[in-house]
Amino acid sequence: MPMRRVVILLLSCCLFGLSAAAAPKTGGTYRFPLATDPPTLDPAQITDTTSHSVASEIFNGLVTYDEKLKITPDLAERWEVSPDKRTYTFYLKKGVKFHHGRECTAHDFRDTFERVLNPATHSPRTGFIDRLKGAKAYMQGQADHVEGITVVDDHTLQLTLAQPFNLFLHLLTYTSNYVVPKEVAEQYGKDFTSHPVGTGPFRFVSWKHDDHLILEANHAYVAGRPYLDRIHYRILPEEVTRLEEFKAGNLEHSDIATGQFASVKNDPKLSKLIVSYPNLGTYALRFNMEKAPFKGNRKLRQAFNYAIDRQAIADIILEGRVIPATGVLPPTMPGYNPQLQGYHYDPQRAQQLLAEAGYPKGVGFPQIDLYFNTSDTHQKIAELVQAYLQQLGIQIGLRTLDWAAYIKLVDDGGTLLHRMGWIADYPDPENFLTVLHHSRNIGPAGNSARYSNPKVDALLDRADATDDWDERKRLYQEVERIIVDDAPWIYVYYYSANTLFQPSVKGLRLTGMDPQMDIGLQPMRLIWLDQ
Amino acid sequence: MLRFMVRRLFTLIPVMFGVTLVIFFLSYISLGDPVRAMMGQRGDPEVIAQIRQDYGLDLPFYQQYTRYLGNLLQGDLGRSYRLQRRVSEMIIERLPATLRLATAAMLLAVVCGCTAGILAALRPSSWIDHLVMVVSLFGISTPVFWSGLMLILLFASQWRWFPISGYGDGGLWHLILPAITLGALQTGYIARMTRSSLRDVMHQDYMQTARAKGLREHIIICKHGLKNAAIPVVTVMGISFADLLTGAPLTETIFAWPGIGRMMVSAVGNRDFPVVMGCTLVFALVYVMANLVVDMLYTWLDPRIRYDQKA
Numbered sequence: 131m132p133m134r135r136v137v138i139l140l141l142s143c144c145l146f147g148l149s150a151a152a153a154p155k156t157g158g159t160y161r162f163p164l165a166t167d168p169p170t171l172d173p174a175q176i177t178d179t180t181s182h183s184v185a186s187e188i189f190n191g192l193v194t195y196d197e198k199l200k201i202t203p204d205l206a207e208r209w210e211v212s213p214d215k216r217t218y219t220f221y222l223k224k225g226v227k228f229h230h231g232r233e234c235t236a237h238d239f240r241d242t243f244e245r246v247l248n249p250a251t252h253s254p255r256t257g258f259i260d261r262l263k264g265a266k267a268y269m270q271g272q273a274d275h276v277e278g279i280t281v282v283d284d285h286t287l288q289l290t291l292a293q294p295f296n297l298f299l300h301l302l303t304y305t306s307n308y309v310v311p312k313e314v315a316e317q318y319g320k321d322f323t324s325h326p327v328g329t330g331p332f333r334f335v336s337w338k339h340d341d342h343l344i345l346e347a348n349h350a351y352v353a354g355r356p357y358l359d360r361i362h363y364r365i366l367p368e369e370v371t372r373l374e375e376f377k378a379g380n381l382e383h384s385d386i387a388t389g390q391f392a393s394v395k396n397d398p399k400l401s402k403l404i405v406s407y408p409n410l411g412t413y414a415l416r417f418n419m420e421k422a423p424f425k426g427n428r429k430l431r432q433a434f435n436y437a438i439d440r441q442a443i444a445d446i447i448l449e450g451r452v453i454p455a456t457g458v459l460p461p462t463m464p465g466y467n468p469q470l471q472g473y474h475y476d477p478q479r480a481q482q483l484l485a486e487a488g489y490p491k492g493v494g495f496p497q498i499d500l501y502f503n504t505s506d507t508h509q510k511i512a513e514l515v516q517a518y519l520q521q522l523g524i525q526i527g528l529r530t531l532d533w534a535a536y537i538k539l540v541d542d543g544g545t546l547l548h549r550m551g552w553i554a555d556y557p558d559p560e561n562f563l564t565v566l567h568h569s570r571n572i573g574p575a576g577n578s579a580r581y582s583n584p585k586v587d588a589l590l591d592r593a594d595a596t597d598d599w600d601e602r603k604r605l606y607q608e609v610e611r612i613i614v615d616d617a618p619w620i621y622v623y624y625y626s627a628n629t630l631f632q633p634s635v636k637g638l639r640l641t642g643m644d645p646q647m648d649i650g651l652q653p654m655r656l657i658w659l660d661q
Numbered sequence: 662m663l664r665f666m667v668r669r670l671f672t673l674i675p676v677m678f679g680v681t682l683v684i685f686f687l688s689y690i691s692l693g694d695p696v697r698a699m700m701g702q703r704g705d706p707e708v709i710a711q712i713r714q715d716y717g718l719d720l721p722f723y724q725q726y727t728r729y730l731g732n733l734l735q736g737d738l739g740r741s742y743r744l745q746r747r748v749s750e751m752i753i754e755r756l757p758a759t760l761r762l763a764t765a766a767m768l769l770a771v772v773c774g775c776t777a778g779i780l781a782a783l784r785p786s787s788w789i790d791h792l793v794m795v796v797s798l799f800g801i802s803t804p805v806f807w808s809g810l811m812l813i814l815l816f817a818s819q820w821r822w823f824p825i826s827g828y829g830d831g832g833l834w835h836l837i838l839p840a841i842t843l844g845a846l847q848t849g850y851i852a853r854m855t856r857s858s859l860r861d862v863m864h865q866d867y868m869q870t871a872r873a874k875g876l877r878e879h880i881i882i883c884k885h886g887l888k889n890a891a892i893p894v895v896t897v898m899g900i901s902f903a904d905l906l907t908g909a910p911l912t913e914t915i916f917a918w919p920g921i922g923r924m925m926v927s928a929v930g931n932r933d934f935p936v937v938m939g940c941t942l943v944f945a946l947v948y949v950m951a952n953l954v955v956d957m958l959y960t961w962l963d964p965r966i967r968y969d970q971k972a
Binding site for chain 1: 700810916930
């Protein structure tokens with residue numbers, strides 16, 4: 131059933147893409163909704179999808195993703211990797227200009243990486259470049275430059291890692307590694323966020339905070355000017371308002387407000403404008419594996435998994451717009467295992483496992499709370515889970531906190547059961563399996579279930595170190611099977627995006643890493659308006 | 662009067678000091694960590710510790726507070742943790758939108774509320790009175806998110822009379838629906854207060870005397886009735902205006918209005934304490950000033966009130 135749904139979602143995306151096969155037209159303004167004012171447009175400070183969505187049009191990195199989420203050149207024309215897998219030599223494109231007119235060279239990349247690593251920048255994303263040799267020493271003030279960065283000449287850059295890391299190119303696609311001109315960043319300091327200058331297809335024009343932000347086409351862009359003249363980002367925090375603006379023809383795309391999906395699908399006009407595609411994300415409820423009653427009680431965790439009807443959650447609360455989860459890796463992630471059965475709704479099996487776990491019919495089970503960050507959807511899911519567990523004889527309380535309080539509590543291991551979603555930073559199983567399950571990542575680094583299994587750690591280390599994809603895939607699938615059997619999470623659903631696009635929007639190239647409204651990986655330079 | 666004003670302005674100093682102390686303390690003890698919130702879902706513990714140290718968040722309360730107070734005395738509200746921008750700059754750029762919306766809502770509330778209240782008071786127990794009471798109750802009890810969405814669906818989406826959302830180029834059309842949404846509650850309050858206050862006054866002896874003197878009814882009502890009934894109404898108006906300035910985050914969210922309220926709610930959620938402190942200080946100032954204006958209006962409405970006289 132999930133696979134059928136994935137195929138339908140992919141087909142829907144492909145069909146929409148096929149309709150775009152006409153001669154592109156130049157001109158027009160794309161009215162782009164954003165749910166929040168971008169917190170920052172300084173690449174070194176970006177941690178959110180909204181800021182990324184805008185910044186990815188202003189800036190470029192060395193490499194990026196193509197439509198199949200494979201690494202492809204961005205400002206690097208090509209690259210070579212040394213036999214020991216530690217040194218990457220990038221040959222940069224010539225004639226790349228920043229928006230203020232100066233040519234972008236290898237020196238700019240060195241300055242950019244050092245700026246991110248410089249403690250004075252306070253970048254929250256040093257982790258995406260600190261694998262370079264000498265990065266830690268530079269961050270700790272023990273060196274005045276990063277040893278692993280060598281500018282061979284103006285158009286050749288060599289990056290040397292402290293240890294080989296197969297996914298280094300994926301890390302380079304991240305926003306924090308976009309190149310910025312040092313002199314402009316220094317001139318504005320912290321205010322660079324309000325004066326962003328990059329090499330991207332669009333240049334920054336103006337920003338009225340909490341209202342709108344305008345970019346215009348960079349006619350000197352290295353790959354040629356984009357089709358659009360402008361992008362007019364409108365900051366519209368209320369989802370119903372966004373939908374009404376879309377219906378009135380004031381936006382080129384919009385998400386679909388919670389509770390409105392069924393009515394949009396039944397609307398003969400609007401239903402034709404929905405583009406659905408699976409996202410690389412998994413929604414789960416995570417146990418605390420370091421505390422009783424879940425510590426060392428696999429049967430109890432499995433009982434919880436069997437007690438939940440994921441299909442009902444997907445159909446009733448999410449209005450059928452997501453895919454029930456069977457494991458950790460979402461369906462479009464490389465290495466996804468379609469054979470993995472996961473847990474299906476089986477109250478009898480849940481009851482039996484609960485008894486074997488030492489709590490027959492829930493007797494003796496302590497009072498625990500399910501924590502989630504404040505949101506209508508999380509609340510509804512939590513209430514349904516509470517009801518399912520009640521059928522087993524288990525009473526749980528519900529606790530909601532705002533994000534700042536919630537994430538701190540989760541980091542500190544202060545919950546026994548909490549909700550957490552995860553959207554891929556990069557399309558590789560390592561980002562889900564190692565980051566979220568390796569014991570070295572317990573706590574804020576990603577493993578909030580505080581799961582620790584030496585066998586899993588060893589397999590993950592092996593998988594991460596090998597560059598033979600078939601072997602990696604085999605190892606990751608084995609790891610995922612062990613993890614799902616250990617059940618540190620209650621697997622709930624895989625994310626998918628359902629976005630409305632006006633019929634005039636052409637050139638869409640959506641991938642699993644495009645959130646449903648921010649569409650941050652969609653190159654806006656490929657979009658054109660058939661008006 | 663001047664002495665009174667100067668004295669009241671001086672009371673601002675302890676009030677603002679108290680506000681900074683209370684809000685700073687509440688921020689200090691609140692759950693959550695601004696740096697952790699800033700990092701997104703995944704954060705490197707070493708980097709979190711480093712940034713906390715650089716922002717002085719690892720210092721004891723008194724050191725953090727004195728540092729903040731020192732900067733404040735030099736006119737520096739600090740920088741947003743999350744946005745890295747100057748708080749003063751963020752407030753100044755949003756203040757005009759907030760003032761526009763609050764003023765429009767207040768104007769609407771005063772004109773509609775007073776008119777409805779007077780009509781109801783002059784015809785007690787009539788259908789007008791009942792209608793005003795029901796409509797004002799509706800205004801008071803209807804949640805802003807519902808009335809805002811209904812106005813959008815009817816007047817913007819369905820009939821296309823007004824824009825759905827946004828500040829636009831600052832034109833009047835963008836202002837009307839948010840102002841109605843925000844002003845509905847205050848309109849209801851003012852209508853009810855005007856009605857009850859005017860009805861009390863209408864039975865006073867001096868009103869009977871005025872009638873006995875043969876004055877025309879509209880002069881009696883406007884000159885004697887309304888002026889005397891206005892004191893409690895003006896009190897409500899003063900508090901209402903301050904409420905409108907500070908309490909518009911929902912309206913601002915529904916109509917995508919770029920005001921201070923929305924910014925402050927977001928800052929609270931992110932534990933962006935410098936922004937929270939800056940907004941709170943502005944709001945405290947608004948309340949104090951609104952009360953000062955109300956106190957001064959009392960002396961005009963009731964000449965018996967003299968602030969400069971010694972007891």
